[in-house]
Structure formats: C-alpha cells, structure tokens
Amino acid sequence: GENVEQHPSTLSVQEGDSAVIKCTYSDSASNYFPWYKQELGKRPQLIIDIRSNVGEKKDQRIAVTLNKTAKHFSLHITETQPEDSAVYFCAATTNTGNQFYFGTGTSLTVIP
Amino acid sequence: DAGITQSPRHKVTETGTPVTLRCHQTENHRYMYWYRQDPGHGLRLIHYSYGVKDTDKGEVSDGYSVSRSKTEDFLLTLESATSSQTSVYFCAISGQGNEQYFGPGTRLTVT
Numbered sequence: 001g002e003n004v005e006q007h008p009s010t011l012s013v014q015e016g017d018s019a020v021i022k023c024t025y026s027d028s029a030s031n032y033f034p035w036y037k038q039e040l041g042k043r044p045q046l047i048i049d050i051r052s053n054v055g056e057k058k059d060q061r062i063a064v065t066l067n068k069t070a071k072h073f074s075l076h077i078t079e080t081q082p083e084d085s086a087v088y089f090c091a092a093t094t095n096t097g098n099q100f101y102f103g104t105g106t107s108l109t110v111i112p
Numbered sequence: 113d114a115g116i117t118q119s120p121r122h123k124v125t126e127t128g129t130p131v132t133l134r135c136h137q138t139e140n141h142r143y144m145y146w147y148r149q150d151p152g153h154g155l156r157l158i159h160y161s162y163g164v165k166d167t168d169k170g171e172v173s174d175g176y177s178v179s180r181s182k183t184e185d186f187l188l189t190l191e192s193a194t195s196s197q198t199s200v201y202f203c204a205i206s207g208q209g210n211e212q213y214f215g216p217g218t219r220l221t222v223t
Contacts (some may be wrong), residue, residue: 001171007156032210034211035210042216043202043214043215043216043217044150044202044214045214046211046212046213049211050211081170089154089155091212093210096144098160098162099157099160099170100145100157100204100212102154102155102156103154104153104154105154107211
C-alpha cells in the first residue's frame with residue numbers, strides 16, 4: 001500500500017515568515033494530494049489540494065507544489081500569522097479515492 | 113462544514129463492553145470512512161465504505177466492525193472495548209471529486 005512521510009514533525013516560525021512542510025509518497029498511482037489543517041480540539045479541515053496533472057496551486061497565502069518524478073509534494077504558507085498555528089496533515093490517494101493515506105502531521109507554531 | 117454529524121461526541125465506557133459510534137451525512141456521498149487519531153500516529157484508517165453494504169478494512173481494523181445499511185449512516189462497533197481503543201474517532205465522507213470532509217469527532221475513553 002501507499003506510504004506517506006511528512007517532515008518536519010514540529011515547526012516554529014516568526015510571524016510574517018514563510019513555512020514549508022514536505023511530504024513524500026511511495027505509490028506512483030497516487031494522483032490526488034490534499035492538505036488539512038487541524039486546530040486543537042477540532043476536526044481536520046481541507047485547506048488546499050492538488051491533482052497530479054498540475055505542478056502548483058495557490059490560494060491566497062497558501063500554495064502546494066507537486067513533483068511526480070520525485071514523488072513529493074509540499075505546502076507553502078507565506079506571511080504567516082498566529083492563526084496559522086495548528087497541526088497540518090498531508091495525504092495521498094488514487095483516482096478511485098477508496099483509501100486516503102495520511103502523513104503523521106506537522107505542528108506549526110507562529111510566534112507573534 | 114459538510115453535513116456530517118457524529119454521535120456520541122464523548123463517551124466513557126468500561127473494558128469489555130460493546131460500543132457503537134454513529135456517523136450521519138446529508139451529502140449523499142458514496143464513500144464513508146472511520147479513522148482513529150492518536151498522538152504520534154496521525155489519522156489511521158479503520159474501515160471504509162464505498163456503498164450500502166459495501167465495506168472494506170483499513171490498516172487498523174482489528175477489534176472493529178462496521179455496517180452501512182443506508183447511504184447516510186455508517187456505524188462503527190467495538191465488540192469488546194479495550195483500553196488501547198481509547199482514542200478520538202473521526203468519520204469522513206468523500207464524493208466523486210475525491211475531496212474528503214471530516215465529522216466533528218468522538219472522544220472515546222475506555223477505562
């Protein structure tokens with residue numbers, strides 16, 4: 001089955017700086033890669049996703065890049081704000097979407 | 113939030129007792145999932161369903177069973193709860209576009 005690895009497990013940045021979280025996957029058949037943000041005590045929320053037919057996607061301060069050859073994808077958050085502090089999860093799945101495979105999460109702290 | 117509810121939201125039970133968690137959706141999505149979330153392990157798939165009466169195991173299915181008799185409901189049963197099943201359980205749904213949305217979670221404590 002698919003194996004998704006996520007790094008780093010914790011990340012601290014100063015407010016206004018950028019944050020980058022990286023994930024690798026093992027199954028070349030995976031073609032949909034969502035990112036989730038989970039605040040303390042809340043449910044994971046889908047914040048951005050990318051499909052294998054594109055290399056980059058942006059939504060305001062967040063962006064995701066995908067390198068299919070190297071089997072890795074990354075989340076980029078620019079101009080970080082304290083409300084960006086949360087745990088972020090990456091995931092991978094195939095076109096059928098039967099199973100989602102999650103990374104172990106990155107705890108991001110934005111220091112005011 | 114997508115139309116997903118879970119019940120109960122919190123439960124404390126004793127070792128050896130049966131427990132059933134319910135997930136209900138109003139989105140008419142085909143796929144439904146049960147995950148457990150534990151510190152250091154992220155989200156791990158227990159079971160999932162791809163239609164009424166169609167279910168399959170995930171990576172941590174031992175000790176759990178599921179049923180889906182209606183499109184909108186997906187039940188997770190712990191036949192005989194153990195302390196290792198203390199966790200936060202999330203239901204999720206997914207439609208044709210792959211986007212997966214999570215329910216609010218159920219915090220289960222087995223004493």
